[in-house]
Amino acid sequence: MTAPARATTAHTTLTERLRTRIEHTVPQGQALPDRQPAYVRSWVYVFGVLTLSAFLVVLVSGAILAVGGLTWWHTSSVGHFVNSLHLWSVEIFFATMVIHLWGKFWMAAWRGGRGLTWVTGVLLFLASIGTAFTGYLSQTNFDSEWISTQAKDGLNAVGIGAFFNVLNPGQMLLWHVVLLPFVVGLITVWHVVLVRRHGVVPPIDAVAPGETVPGDAPDLSTASQEEARP
């Protein structure tokens, strides 16, 4: 912060400490920036936000399904429509997430202190798969019945069947609509805050604004290339 705030750096109260913590979560002006470095002008960088948008449609359509009840979509054409919205937004969510993953993998987007961003991405991928699996168990049809009887043997074999019982539709539905979406939502916020904190990763060998070394990487083997950069 600027000079006047310096006078109170003792941070005696919880409120002060929390305020400083919140203020320093992302650099000033980076929470919702309206300008980005030139290299961000590429479709590859759009897929994180596409994933985020699809996730919001998943949440809204899922919430409407919850209002309708556990078998609504079997008896009502409106329910069937909302169910289809839910399924197809999930398809788009996973497709855009995996394209996002491919993009970040091939640009080695964990460079420059962005390791935790990648790791939270991995957690998002795993938690989303868990959410989808419990969704399949919540269809209330022969498909979900079949899947649960197949899954139980594997889960019992690894010893978690006692508290994660795929034959219990109520338990699976609650994992699907409460616990796992909460986990995915929470890690998503963490993931996006980390991105805003570090700034979007520059392409390999490009110099980000404010950096002197490509990718912020203190790799001396690339030092000779630096002079060629703008």
Next chain:
Amino acid sequence: MQLATVVMDAGGRFIDWGVLHVSVGNLIVVLVMLVVFALVLVLPFPGEREEQPRGGSR
């Protein structure tokens, strides 16, 4: 692809190719994703403007 066989039964259509066993639906989704990824890399981003390549707020 000549080894591939399409198996049709009540449970859906599947492609069997060596160790690979995939439903036609899933295969289409995977192929579409690969096509989209290829397009993402080659298509220009709209709204090309000649501006200074520095982020104003950074």
